[in-house]
Amino acid sequence: MNRPVTLADIAREAGTSPSTASRALSGHGYVSPDARARLLAAAERLGYVPNASARTLKQRTSRIVGVAVSDLSNEFYARLAAGVEETLREARYQMLLLGDNSETQEEVAGARTFLALRAPGVILTPVGAEAVELLVRQGVAVVEVDRRVAGVRCDAVVIDNERGAREATSHLLGLGHRRIALLVADTDWTTDAGRLRGYVAAHEEAGMAVDEGLVLPIPFHAPDAEERIGALLDVERPTGIFAANNLLAEQAWRVLRRRRLRLPHDLSLVGFDDIPWMEMVEPPLTAVSQPTLELGRRAARLLLRRLDDPQREPTVELLQPALIVRGSTGPPPS
Amino acid sequence: MNRPVTLADIAREAGTSPSTASRALSGHGYVSPDARARLLAAAERLGYVPNASARTLKQRTSRIVGVAVSDLSNEFYARLAAGVEETLREARYQMLLLGDNSETQEEVAGARTFLALRAPGVILTPVGAEAVELLVRQGVAVVEVDRRVAGVRCDAVVIDNERGAREATSHLLGLGHRRIALLVADTDWTTDAGRLRGYVAAHEEAGMAVDEGLVLPIPFHAPDAEERIGALLDVERPTGIFAANNLLAEQAWRVLRRRRLRLPHDLSLVGFDDIPWMEMVEPPLTAVSQPTLELGRRAARLLLRRLDDPQREPTVELLQPALIVRGSTGPPPS
DNA sequence: CTGTTAGCGCTTTCAG
DNA sequence: CTGAAAGCGCTAACAG
Numbered sequence: 266m267n268r269p270v271t272l273a274d275i276a277r278e279a280g281t282s283p284s285t286a287s288r289a290l291s292g293h294g295y296v297s298p299d300a301r302a303r304l305l306a307a308a309e310r311l312g313y314v315p316n317a318s319a320r321t322l323k324q325r326t327s328r329i330v331g332v333a334v335s336d337l338s339n340e341f342y343a344r345l346a347a348g349v350e351e352t353l354r355e356a357r358y359q360m361l362l363l364g365d366n367s368e369t370q371e372e373v374a375g376a377r378t379f380l381a382l383r384a385p386g387v388i389l390t391p392v393g394a395e396a397v398e399l400l401v402r403q404g405v406a407v408v409e410v411d412r413r414v415a416g417v418r419c420d421a422v423v424i425d426n427e428r429g430a431r432e433a434t435s436h437l438l439g440l441g442h443r444r445i446a447l448l449v450a451d452t453d454w455t456t457d458a459g460r461l462r463g464y465v466a467a468h469e470e471a472g473m474a475v476d477e478g479l480v481l482p483i484p485f486h487a488p489d490a491e492e493r494i495g496a497l498l499d500v501e502r503p504t505g506i507f508a509a510n511n512l513l514a515e516q517a518w519r520v521l522r523r524r525r526l527r528l529p530h531d532l533s534l535v536g537f538d539d540i541p542w543m544e545m546v547e548p549p550l551t552a553v554s555q556p557t558l559e560l561g562r563r564a565a566r567l568l569l570r571r572l573d574d575p576q577r578e579p580t581v582e583l584l585q586p587a588l589i590v591r592g593s594t595g596p597p598p599s
Numbered sequence: 600m601n602r603p604v605t606l607a608d609i610a611r612e613a614g615t616s617p618s619t620a621s622r623a624l625s626g627h628g629y630v631s632p633d634a635r636a637r638l639l640a641a642a643e644r645l646g647y648v649p650n651a652s653a654r655t656l657k658q659r660t661s662r663i664v665g666v667a668v669s670d671l672s673n674e675f676y677a678r679l680a681a682g683v684e685e686t687l688r689e690a691r692y693q694m695l696l697l698g699d700n701s702e703t704q705e706e707v708a709g710a711r712t713f714l715a716l717r718a719p720g721v722i723l724t725p726v727g728a729e730a731v732e733l734l735v736r737q738g739v740a741v742v743e744v745d746r747r748v749a750g751v752r753c754d755a756v757v758i759d760n761e762r763g764a765r766e767a768t769s770h771l772l773g774l775g776h777r778r779i780a781l782l783v784a785d786t787d788w789t790t791d792a793g794r795l796r797g798y799v800a801a802h803e804e805a806g807m808a809v810d811e812g813l814v815l816p817i818p819f820h821a822p823d824a825e826e827r828i829g830a831l832l833d834v835e836r837p838t839g840i841f842a843a844n845n846l847l848a849e850q851a852w853r854v855l856r857r858r859r860l861r862l863p864h865d866l867s868l869v870g871f872d873d874i875p876w877m878e879m880v881e882p883p884l885t886a887v888s889q890p891t892l893e894l895g896r897r898a899a900r901l902l903l904r905r906l907d908d909p910q911r912e913p914t915v916e917l918l919q920p921a922l923i924v925r926g927s928t929g930p931p932p933s
Numbered sequence: 934c935t936g937t938t939a940g941c942g943c944t945t946t947c948a949g
Numbered sequence: 950c951t952g953a954a955a956g957c958g959c960t961a962a963c964a965g
Binding site: 283294319 | 960
Binding site for chain 2: 945
């Protein structure tokens with residue numbers, strides 16, 4: 266109700282000037298132990314909460330790090346954000362988390378919010394180049410995580426998508442599958458391009474040609490995703506499916522269940538992004554597991570290092586995924 | 600790089616005073632169409648991003664609404680937050696999302712962050728009374744969601760936990776179960792108290808006494824949760840289990856799977872908070888479903904209404920859960 | 934070690 | 950309709 270307590274209030278209460286109060290409470294500069302004690306007590310007594318806006322305005326930068334991910338309700342991004350948060354918290358930064366629904370426009374709007382709040386750094390799973398460029402142009406430190414956009418030189422943490430996809434595909438090929446469908450998000454992101462490359466590379470290694478009809482790019486949140494997957498099954502008759510993200514894995518899994526196809530007897534399925542349900546269904550899914558939490562932690566650490574030294578050379582960290590073989594893959598039906 | 604563009608810069612560029620620039624860009628007060636056009640163009644050209652701190656400092660309030668939930672990586676809270684975000688965005692407020700890990704201390708720290716940012720309102724799934732009281736004392740509008748803490752009069756949106764639990768328990772009783780275990784979080788929250796009451800009420804309705812040995816309170820993230828559930832099974836030999844939140848449902852489910860108990864043949868299981876995996880496992884889980892997204896939307900709407908009119912009488916909205924009967928419940932073994 | 938002073942960028946009276 | 954002026958709360962020189 267009544268006006269919030271200001272630094273001037275506690276200075277008056279403790280009989281000092283505002284500057285001394287500032288020094289005492291922020292811990293910068295000399296203050297006599299005596300004055301410090303009085304000020305701390307006064308702050309405590311009056312329930313002082315520093316005004317972040319005033320501080321940001323004066324210092325021309327805040328303690329907020331912006332984080333924008335593509336889909337807040339997807340466990341992959343949720344965990345990623347959790348890793349970021351954990352690391353930032355230790356460094357006494359505040360994470361401001363936003364979802365952009367994979368829309369360039371929302372991503373740019375988020376970037377403007379971060380700029381408005383004078384966030385010194387931003388971590389994002391980039392949708393387009395626009396937001397990253399806007400931020401970099403304004404001098405904000407940016408770390409790309411999970412994927413990269415072309416053109417801008419900045420820090421990044423990604424996984425070796427090509428390798429993960431190659432291992433998943435080779436696993437199926439090794440089991441004897443010859444017709445392996447690839448379900449992949451229809452984007453121009455480096456993740457999906459890498460996964461496609463890995464799928465192709467595995468075929469090349471095995472001396473096999475890729476049948477383009479087996480590659481199905483599906484836009485995010487396509488309402489007819491499951492129909493399309495069903496149609497692929499009917500037309501192309503694959504014996505194995507590699508679903509290159511957790512959403513597509515779930516959709517494929519639902520189609521197979523609806524058709525009462527038995528895994529791995531009738532068909533094999535491999536997912537990407539190992540998340541809890543994959544281990545809970547029957548049979549549990551073989552999947553490419555990402556060090557998701559670690560991805561977030563590394564991104565945050567990279568950002569902190571850059572805030573510390575803006576002149577560093579940009580670093581790109583490459584983490585390794587791991588294929589977890591479970592019950593959903595086996596030899597093709599004979 | 601170079602200093603961010605300020606209002607003064609675009610005023611100079613457009614040949615007006617800063618005040619006129621402010622009026623033009625914020626849309627408050629009279630500006631000639633001509634001046635407005637010049638200013639808008641200049642802002643566009645220079646890539647002006649308003650400084651939120653300066654605005655907040657001057658207006659003594661921000662457009663940020665603080666949201667604190669107990670567990671960011673739990674889908675229930677993630678969806679709740681999604682509902683809040685959606686509604687706030689429409690009203691041009693920015694959500695600042697924090698997780699407090701069900702710790703009073705973290706919740707209070709979050710509240711202080713919201714105060715520091717001069718958030719006019721806060722929505723939280725309250726852990727203790729401390730944070731709510733701190734916020735209310737400082738004149739911040741607070742909406743409690745999912746549960747309520749005693750003592751403070753403020754807006755709230757909750758579901759009818761007692762009824763949900765009663766229906767779940769009655770369902771099991773109706774199938775002929777006589778020994779029904781209740782797995783419930785060990786908190787003093789209204790959610791868990793309500794669920795316990797519903798469990799008891801269902802027994803009373805059926806003219807049955809409750810065997811206290813069947814009621815197992817388990818602290819959040821107890822490392823030995825699954826051992827305790829196993830011990831309950833061994834000692835008390837229930838034929839049905841009602842797990843009063845999604846975490847406990849998952850833990851119970853894992854115990855049953857490990858023991859190769861068949862649902863519902865050997866044992867029946869009912870969960871709370873219907874989330875996707877419950878429908879994906881075999882057999883799918885019978886569960887009490889909450890209108891989670893709606894819970895978030897209502898909380899946000901309540902907050903917006905209160906910001907609009909701080910004098911309103913506090914409202915408590917009560918939403919209804921629904922029992923979804925699936926394959927994990929059946930008659931007890933004979 | 935402390936106080937004075939100036940100003941961060943914006944909005945808002947208040948006169949013109 | 951516009952501009953001058955003041956001030957939101959804090960911090961960082963700088964002079965004592």
